[in-house]
Amino acid sequence: MSGNNEFSYIGKSVTPVDAWEKATGRAMFVTDLKLPGMLYGKILRSPHAHARIVKIDTSKAQALKGVKAVVTFADTPQIKFGPMASNEDWYIFAKDKVRFIGEEVAAVAAIDEETAEAALDLIDVTYEILPSVFDLEEAMNSGAPLINEDWQKNIASEAHIEQGDIDTGFAESDLIIEETFSTSQVYQAYMEAMAVIVRPEKEKGLTMWLPIQVPNKARLIYAKALGISSEDIRVIKPFIGGAFGAKFEANLHLACAILAEKTKHPVKIVNTRYEDFIAGNPRVPMRYWIKMGFKKDGKITAKHMRIIAGNGARTVYGPAIMSTACIRIDSLYNFENVKADGFAVYTNTIPTGCFRGFGNSQSIFVLESVMDMAAEKLGITPEGIRKLNVIPSNYVNVHGWKIGTCGLVETVDKAVEAMKNRANEDVKPGKYRGIGLACTNHVSGNRGFFPTFDGSASLVRIGEDGKIILYHGECDMGQGQDTAFAQIAAEALGAKLADLRVASIDTQISPFGLGSYATRGTTVGGMGVIAGAKAAQKNLFQAAAAMLGVSSDELVARESIIYLRNQPEKRLTFSEVAKTYVFEHGGASIIGNGYYITDTVPPDPKTKYGNISPAYVFGTHIAEVEIDAETGHVDVVNYWAAHDVGRVINPTLLAGQVEGGVSMGLGWTLMEDMLTREGQILNAGFLDYRIPGSKDVPRVQSMWVEPVEPNGPFGAKGIGEPALNPVPAAIANAIYNAIGVRFKELPITPEKILRALKEKEK
Amino acid sequence: MSGNNEFSYIGKSVTPVDAWEKATGRAMFVTDLKLPGMLYGKILRSPHAHARIVKIDTSKAQALKGVKAVVTFADTPQIKFGPMASNEDWYIFAKDKVRFIGEEVAAVAAIDEETAEAALDLIDVTYEILPSVFDLEEAMNSGAPLINEDWQKNIASEAHIEQGDIDTGFAESDLIIEETFSTSQVYQAYMEAMAVIVRPEKEKGLTMWLPIQVPNKARLIYAKALGISSEDIRVIKPFIGGAFGAKFEANLHLACAILAEKTKHPVKIVNTRYEDFIAGNPRVPMRYWIKMGFKKDGKITAKHMRIIAGNGARTVYGPAIMSTACIRIDSLYNFENVKADGFAVYTNTIPTGCFRGFGNSQSIFVLESVMDMAAEKLGITPEGIRKLNVIPSNYVNVHGWKIGTCGLVETVDKAVEAMKNRANEDVKPGKYRGIGLACTNHVSGNRGFFPTFDGSASLVRIGEDGKIILYHGECDMGQGQDTAFAQIAAEALGAKLADLRVASIDTQISPFGLGSYATRGTTVGGMGVIAGAKAAQKNLFQAAAAMLGVSSDELVARESIIYLRNQPEKRLTFSEVAKTYVFEHGGASIIGNGYYITDTVPPDPKTKYGNISPAYVFGTHIAEVEIDAETGHVDVVNYWAAHDVGRVINPTLLAGQVEGGVSMGLGWTLMEDMLTREGQILNAGFLDYRIPGSKDVPRVQSMWVEPVEPNGPFGAKGIGEPALNPVPAAIANAIYNAIGVRFKELPITPEKILRALKEKEK
Structure with a gap:
C-alpha cells in the first residue's frame, strides 16, 4: 500500500461496476444470447413421484417437423455422477425409474420453443407406478420403498460427531432444555430462471454459457458426466440474475449438452418458473x-x-x-x-x-x-x-x-x-x-467443499494505455462481488477505479476459482485479487523504476500515478509506464499472475x-x-x-x-x-x-x-x-x-x- | 525443441483450426451477432463527386417512427484524423463539402434496417456542385480544383528516392529500355461485406466488434477520431470473411460508434455490396x-x-x-x-x-x-x-x-x-x-507501417487439465493464420495440437499485435508465438522438474508429454503437471507471457x-x-x-x-x-x-x-x-x-x- 492509512476505495460506496449495464438493459443474460444455428431445448419431466419406466417411445416426437433431436438416458454416456463425490446418485436422464415429480426423463431440441414444447407431448412414456415415500421418518423405516438402490436404505448420509463429553456436561448443568424444532423447505426465489446455452465445438468440446455459482467445479462434474476432459468444457459465465445457493450443478445443463452433442447445433434451454420450482433445489428441510x-x-x-x-x-x-x-x-x-x-x-x-x-x-x-x-x-x-x-x-x-x-x-x-x-x-x-x-x-x-485446495488466484493485465483488466475465477451472481474485487484491486494496485475493469468469467483464461459459496468470495477471492494486483504492480514498478532511474522499492502508487515515496514530485502515470513497457516488449502487456492459499485444514x-x-x-x-x-x-x-x-x-x-x-x-x-x-x-x-x-x-x-x-x-x-x-x-x-x-x-x-x-x- | 530434427506439426497439412466452425455454420461473423437493445445503422453517402454542403435538414428523418438518432458532422468530435499520421484528411462525416461519390454525409440508427433505410431518404441535403477532377495528370495541374484545402495542391505525398548514380549506370549500359505502363483500380472482392457492431459501455467506453486486419492500430486511430483513450475501446475481432488489404480503418466503424454513443444502444451496420464497391478502398491505380x-x-x-x-x-x-x-x-x-x-x-x-x-x-x-x-x-x-x-x-x-x-x-x-x-x-x-x-x-x-515498434507477443495459458490457450494480437482474416500459429505453438511447447486452442482477438487480454499486413503474420507473429510458448514451457518444466526431482534443463516435451532427455521413461503428462501446479497455486494457471522484437531498422x-x-x-x-x-x-x-x-x-x-x-x-x-x-x-x-x-x-x-x-x-x-x-x-x-x-x-x-x-x- 501507499504507506499511509487512508484508502482510496476501501470503505467507499462506489457505484457497482455493472450498474450501468444492468440499469440500461445492456447486460447480457442467457436469455439475451442467440447463436448462429441455435436450437431450443425442452425437458420432459416425470409426472410421478416413483415409477418404473417401462418404455419410452420418441418416434412421434422425432417425426414432428422442426424437431432436431429427442434424447433419453440411452443417448447419454450413462455415467453415474453428482455434485458430491460421496453421493453420486445422478444420471443425466432417468435410468429405469423416476424418483421424483420433475425428474428429467427426456429432452427435445427443435427450431423454436413452441415446437420443442409440442414435441414433449408426443413422447410416450409407459410408467409402472412404484410405492413412494415422502415423510422423513417413514423413509428411514426398514420397510420403506428404496429410492436409490445403490444405498442400502433411504439414508444418503449420516454424521455422528462428538467432542468433549456431553454426559459430564449435562451432569454439571443446572438447567436442561430439550426441544424439537422443524424448518421448512423454501425456494431461493432468484429473479432469473435457470438457463443454459451449450455450443458444441469441433470434436468433443463444448462451450457452456452457465449462470452458475461454481463455474470450475461444475466443469469437473460435467466432464465426468459427459465422459470428456474438463478442459474440453469452456464455461462462460454470463450475468446471473441471482442465485442464493440455487445455481450449482443442474441436470438442465447436461440435458442441454446432450442435445447439443447430438444435433451438433448450439442449444438453449430456459426453464419455466414452474420447472425451477419443481426441479430446482430448495432449502433442506x-x-x-x-x-x-x-x-x-x-x-x-x-x-x-x-x-x-x-x-x-x-x-x-x-x-x-x-x-x-x-x-x-x-x-x-x-x-x-x-x-x-x-x-x-x-x-x-x-x-x-x-x-x-x-x-x-x-x-x-x-x-x-x-x-x-x-x-x-x-x-x-x-x-x-x-x-x-x-x-x-x-x-x-x-x-x-x-x-x-x-x-x-x-x-x-x-x-x-x-x-x-x-x-x-x-x-x-x-x-x-x-x-x-x-x-x-x-x-x-x-x-471441506472442494477437496483439492483452498485459495484463490487472479490475473491482472495492464494494457498499453495503463488501463487494467482483472480476471478472477470467483463468481458475481448479482451480489456485487465484481465491485468489491474492483475496489480491492484498485486499492492494492494503486490504480484509479475508473481505469479498472473486471472480466466476466471465461474458464479459457480466468483462474480456476472455487466460486461463490460459504461467504468466501470477498475474503478468499479478495486475497487472490490482491495477489494478482501485487504481482502486476511489481512488474509495473520495475518498468517505472527503470524509466525513473530509481529502485522499485522506493516507489508507491495511488490513483494510477507512480511516485517516489520520499520525492513525490518524481512521478509517472500508469499509462506512461505501460505504453513504454508494451511498445518495448513487442506488444506484450504487463501481467500479474498471483495467488493466495488459505491456512485452512481439511476437516x-x-x-x-x-x-x-x-x-x-x-x-x-x-x-x-x-x-x-x-x-x-x-x-x-x-x-x-x-x-x-x-x-x-x-x-x-x-x-x-x-x-x-x-x-x-x-x-x-x-x-x-x-x-x-x-x-x-x-x-x-x-x-x-x-x-x-x-x-x-x-x-x-x-x-x-x-x-x-x-x-x-x-x-x-x-x-x-x-x-x-x-x-x-x-x-x-x-x-x-x-x-x-x-x-x-x-x-x-x-x-x-x-x-x-x-x-x-x- | 525436443532436440531432434523431426517436427510433430511443422510441415504437416493439419486441418485448419476453424474448419469445423466454418463448415458447420457455427462461426460467428458480425452479421450473426445480435445484442440486447441493438439498433441498425445506415449511412447516407454523397451522390456528388465534389460539392459544397449548404444545408443538412434531418428533421423529417428524426421524426420517422423507429428512428433513434440521425447524426452528421455536427455530432462528431470534429477531429481530423486518418490511417496515416502523415496524411490526416478524414472526418467521420463530411465537413462543409463532399469529395467523392460515396463519402459519408450522415447516418441513421433505427429499430430495424428498413426504417433506417427509409430515414435516409428523408434527410434533405442541399448541395452546391463544385468543379471536379478525375484524371491523375489533370489533378496535378496547378489550375485543378483543390480537393483537400489543407494541402497546397492535389498531391497527397511525394517520394524522391535515389541510391547510387543512375547517370553513370545509364552511361555504362548497352541497352536502354524506356516504357510506360499503367495498372488498374481493382476491388478486393472478399466474401464478407464490411460490417461492425459498436456497443457503448458506461461512461465513454466502447466495445467494437471489428472484422479488421489491424485491431490494435485501428483502436489508436479511432480513439483519436473519437477523442477518447485507446484503452476505452475494446476491440473484439469476430471471424472475418476475407480482407486482402481492404479491411483496415473505415469511417463505417466510426459512424457506427457515433450512433452508439448518441443512442446509448448497441448499433450494427452492415454495408451493402454496393457500398463496399463505392466507398471501400480498392487497389491504387x-x-x-x-x-x-x-x-x-x-x-x-x-x-x-x-x-x-x-x-x-x-x-x-x-x-x-x-x-x-x-x-x-x-x-x-x-x-x-x-x-x-x-x-x-x-x-x-x-x-x-x-x-x-x-x-x-x-x-x-x-x-x-x-x-x-x-x-x-x-x-x-x-x-x-x-x-x-x-x-x-x-x-x-x-x-x-x-x-x-x-x-x-x-x-x-x-x-x-x-x-x-x-x-x-x-x-x-x-x-x-x-x-x-x-x-x-x-x-x-x-x-515502416507502425512507428513505435516491430515485433509480436503472445500469452500462452496452460489450464488445470493441461490444455493450452494461445492469445496473440495478430489477425486471422481467413488466411489460416490461427492454424499456422497453433502448429507453431504446439511444436514450440511440445504439446499435442488437439490440446491447443487459439483465442480470437479481444484487446482486453490479447497482446498488442500489429496485425495482418506486409506478409508478416507467420514470420513476425510466429516468432511472438514461440516466445509465449517457450515462456509457458519454462514454467511448466519448472513445475515438472520439482515433481520429478530433476533439473528443468534435462526436460524435453513432445505431444503433451514431458520427459527426461536421457531417460525418456521418466515422464509426466502436461495434464499431470498442470493439475498439480494449478491446485498448488490457488487456482492460478501456468502463464507464458513472451515477446519478440525484430532487428529491423525504421526507414x-x-x-x-x-x-x-x-x-x-x-x-x-x-x-x-x-x-x-x-x-x-x-x-x-x-x-x-x-x-x-x-x-x-x-x-x-x-x-x-x-x-x-x-x-x-x-x-x-x-x-x-x-x-x-x-x-x-x-x-x-x-x-x-x-x-x-x-x-x-x-x-x-x-x-x-x-x-x-x-x-x-x-x-x-x-x-x-x-x-x-x-x-x-x-x-x-x-x-x-x-x-x-x-x-x-x-x-x-x-x-x-x-x-x-x-x-x-x-
Whole structure:
C-alpha cells in the first residue's frame, strides 16, 4: 500500500461496476444470447413421484417437423455422477425409474420453443407406478420403498460427531432444555430462471454459457458426466440474475449438452418458473431434537442434537448441509461438550440443496430459540446469556476451527444500543409488540467443499494505455462481488477505479476459482485479487523504476500515478509506464499472475475436526414485531442488524446484502413454504408461493463492527449468509416476547399465530 | 525443441483450426451477432463527386417512427484524423463539402434496417456542385480544383528516392529500355461485406466488434477520431470473411460508434455490396514511366521510374503504397543505381488503399515486363536474365535492406523444370499458345507501417487439465493464420495440437499485435508465438522438474508429454503437471507471457534507407496461356508457382494461399477493372464486376524452396502477397510469347487482344 492509512476505495460506496449495464438493459443474460444455428431445448419431466419406466417411445416426437433431436438416458454416456463425490446418485436422464415429480426423463431440441414444447407431448412414456415415500421418518423405516438402490436404505448420509463429553456436561448443568424444532423447505426465489446455452465445438468440446455459482467445479462434474476432459468444457459465465445457493450443478445443463452433442447445433434451454420450482433445489428441510445444558449463570455446559434432513430423491448437497447443521453453530459460542447425530434422508421429493446459510441458518434458528428459552428460565437478559457464552478471538474451537477475529460482543452491544434508541411508539389497540434478539456466526470460506485446495488466484493485465483488466475465477451472481474485487484491486494496485475493469468469467483464461459459496468470495477471492494486483504492480514498478532511474522499492502508487515515496514530485502515470513497457516488449502487456492459499485444514471425514475457514464472521440481529390480534399478521416494524465484517469494503453493497438477507429470512420465517402433497409441490409459482414484497420488509438499520481480520483483504470478511441466518430466531423470539408463545416450526403463519392466541385464551 | 530434427506439426497439412466452425455454420461473423437493445445503422453517402454542403435538414428523418438518432458532422468530435499520421484528411462525416461519390454525409440508427433505410431518404441535403477532377495528370495541374484545402495542391505525398548514380549506370549500359505502363483500380472482392457492431459501455467506453486486419492500430486511430483513450475501446475481432488489404480503418466503424454513443444502444451496420464497391478502398491505380539500362550480358545498370498513383479523394494508405512501389522491387535484383519519383494524387474518386501486394505487385508487373523485353533484345532467356541479376543471400541492398535468406534462383529453376516437364499439347487451330515467366520479391514484415515498434507477443495459458490457450494480437482474416500459429505453438511447447486452442482477438487480454499486413503474420507473429510458448514451457518444466526431482534443463516435451532427455521413461503428462501446479497455486494457471522484437531498422522518412523487414521472400511464377484468335479470350491453361517460404508450416494452407493469389492476379490481369465515369463507379456489383470463376482458374502447381530463415519461426517466411505479385507479368509475358504483342496496361481484356491481333494483321 501507499504507506499511509487512508484508502482510496476501501470503505467507499462506489457505484457497482455493472450498474450501468444492468440499469440500461445492456447486460447480457442467457436469455439475451442467440447463436448462429441455435436450437431450443425442452425437458420432459416425470409426472410421478416413483415409477418404473417401462418404455419410452420418441418416434412421434422425432417425426414432428422442426424437431432436431429427442434424447433419453440411452443417448447419454450413462455415467453415474453428482455434485458430491460421496453421493453420486445422478444420471443425466432417468435410468429405469423416476424418483421424483420433475425428474428429467427426456429432452427435445427443435427450431423454436413452441415446437420443442409440442414435441414433449408426443413422447410416450409407459410408467409402472412404484410405492413412494415422502415423510422423513417413514423413509428411514426398514420397510420403506428404496429410492436409490445403490444405498442400502433411504439414508444418503449420516454424521455422528462428538467432542468433549456431553454426559459430564449435562451432569454439571443446572438447567436442561430439550426441544424439537422443524424448518421448512423454501425456494431461493432468484429473479432469473435457470438457463443454459451449450455450443458444441469441433470434436468433443463444448462451450457452456452457465449462470452458475461454481463455474470450475461444475466443469469437473460435467466432464465426468459427459465422459470428456474438463478442459474440453469452456464455461462462460454470463450475468446471473441471482442465485442464493440455487445455481450449482443442474441436470438442465447436461440435458442441454446432450442435445447439443447430438444435433451438433448450439442449444438453449430456459426453464419455466414452474420447472425451477419443481426441479430446482430448495432449502433442506430439517427436523431437530435438541438438548442443552446450562449452569445457573447461563454458561452452556453441553449440547446434543439429532437432525433429520430432507435430502430429496437424489443428492445435491444435502449431506454437506446436514453435517454443517450439526457442527457449524459450535463456533458461535464457546461450546466444550457437543454431540450431534445427523441423517440426510431420501424421499420421493424434489432434491434439496444450497440456500444462503447452508444448514447453519436452520441450526441458528434452533440454537437461538433455545438460548432465549434458557435466558428466560434463568432470569438473564437475551444479550447477557449470549455475551457470557461468546467465543473469544484467537481461539481454537472444539472442532479445531481457528477463530481469528470475533467481534460478536460488539455486535450485540451495537444492536442493543440502537434498539434502545428507537422512537417509542405506543402499542395500538388490538396489537401486540415484542422484541427479539438472535446472534449468528458463519464461516467465510469452506475447506471441506472442494477437496483439492483452498485459495484463490487472479490475473491482472495492464494494457498499453495503463488501463487494467482483472480476471478472477470467483463468481458475481448479482451480489456485487465484481465491485468489491474492483475496489480491492484498485486499492492494492494503486490504480484509479475508473481505469479498472473486471472480466466476466471465461474458464479459457480466468483462474480456476472455487466460486461463490460459504461467504468466501470477498475474503478468499479478495486475497487472490490482491495477489494478482501485487504481482502486476511489481512488474509495473520495475518498468517505472527503470524509466525513473530509481529502485522499485522506493516507489508507491495511488490513483494510477507512480511516485517516489520520499520525492513525490518524481512521478509517472500508469499509462506512461505501460505504453513504454508494451511498445518495448513487442506488444506484450504487463501481467500479474498471483495467488493466495488459505491456512485452512481439511476437516477429518469422520470427526470433521479441522479448520474449515480462514476467517469467521459474527452478527447480531434484533427484530421488533407488531402482531395483529385479529388477523394473526406479524408485521416486522423495526430491524437492527450489527455485523462483524472485519473491514467494510463498500457500505452500500454491504447494507444491501443485509437488507436482502433480512428480507429472505423474513419470508422464510413468516410466509414461505413449499407445500407438498404426495410429492407434488402445490404452490409451484409466484402466484401461490408468496415472498415478501416491499410492504412486508422493514427498514433495516445496519451497523458494522470492524476487527481487522489478518486473513481477509484489507481486513475484510464476508457477509452473504450471516445476513440471513439470525432472522428466523430474532423474529420468533420477538413473537414470543410479544405474545408469550414459542414457535418451533417454520413458517410462523398468521393461522398458527391465531391458533396460538386462541389456545392461550382458553 | 525436443532436440531432434523431426517436427510433430511443422510441415504437416493439419486441418485448419476453424474448419469445423466454418463448415458447420457455427462461426460467428458480425452479421450473426445480435445484442440486447441493438439498433441498425445506415449511412447516407454523397451522390456528388465534389460539392459544397449548404444545408443538412434531418428533421423529417428524426421524426420517422423507429428512428433513434440521425447524426452528421455536427455530432462528431470534429477531429481530423486518418490511417496515416502523415496524411490526416478524414472526418467521420463530411465537413462543409463532399469529395467523392460515396463519402459519408450522415447516418441513421433505427429499430430495424428498413426504417433506417427509409430515414435516409428523408434527410434533405442541399448541395452546391463544385468543379471536379478525375484524371491523375489533370489533378496535378496547378489550375485543378483543390480537393483537400489543407494541402497546397492535389498531391497527397511525394517520394524522391535515389541510391547510387543512375547517370553513370545509364552511361555504362548497352541497352536502354524506356516504357510506360499503367495498372488498374481493382476491388478486393472478399466474401464478407464490411460490417461492425459498436456497443457503448458506461461512461465513454466502447466495445467494437471489428472484422479488421489491424485491431490494435485501428483502436489508436479511432480513439483519436473519437477523442477518447485507446484503452476505452475494446476491440473484439469476430471471424472475418476475407480482407486482402481492404479491411483496415473505415469511417463505417466510426459512424457506427457515433450512433452508439448518441443512442446509448448497441448499433450494427452492415454495408451493402454496393457500398463496399463505392466507398471501400480498392487497389491504387498507377501510371509508370520506367527507364532501365542493361549491359550486353543482361546485367542491370540503372533504373529510373516515375510513378503517379491515384490516391482518391482522401488518404487511406496511398502514400505508403506509392513509396513502396518506388523502392520495394529493388530487393528483387541486385540494383545499384536507382531513382524513383512518386506522386500520390488526389482526385474526386473513391479513396484507394491496401490490396495484397501493397504497390509492389504493380511494380513487379512493370519490372518483370521490362526484364522480358530486355532479355529478348539481348538474346537471353527470361530465366537467364533473372538469375544473372538475382540478389544474393546475406546481402545489404541499396536501401539498407538486410537480405538474409534468398532462394530466388532455386525458385526459378524449380518452376522452369516443372514447366518443361509439362505434358506437351498440340496447339489447336485458331489458338495461340505462349509461356511467360515472372519473378517476385516481397517483404515479410514492414518496419515502416507502425512507428513505435516491430515485433509480436503472445500469452500462452496452460489450464488445470493441461490444455493450452494461445492469445496473440495478430489477425486471422481467413488466411489460416490461427492454424499456422497453433502448429507453431504446439511444436514450440511440445504439446499435442488437439490440446491447443487459439483465442480470437479481444484487446482486453490479447497482446498488442500489429496485425495482418506486409506478409508478416507467420514470420513476425510466429516468432511472438514461440516466445509465449517457450515462456509457458519454462514454467511448466519448472513445475515438472520439482515433481520429478530433476533439473528443468534435462526436460524435453513432445505431444503433451514431458520427459527426461536421457531417460525418456521418466515422464509426466502436461495434464499431470498442470493439475498439480494449478491446485498448488490457488487456482492460478501456468502463464507464458513472451515477446519478440525484430532487428529491423525504421526507414529514413526521406531517403527510405533502413531495413524494413526481418526477412525477405521470393518466388517465380510461370504461366502458359492459350489465346482464342476469334474471341480474344485468354485461357491460362497451366500455371507453375515456386516460392521461397523459408520453411513450410502447412503445405495445404500454403498451396491455398498461392492458388488464391494466382486467381486474384489472373482477375486483375485479364478481367477486373473498376470502370469510372465522372467519379461514378459503373460496375459496382458482382453482376457487372466479374472476378474469376472456377473455370477461369488453372490448376496451380505449387513448389517450395526452404532456405531456413533465422528470423522466422522454425525458419518460415510469409506467402500472402508474393503469391499474387508476379501473376500479371507472367501472364502478360506469356501473351507476348503467344502473339508477339506486349501489353502494358491492365487489364488485358479480350477486346484489347482482338484489337492487337487485328493491328498485327495489318
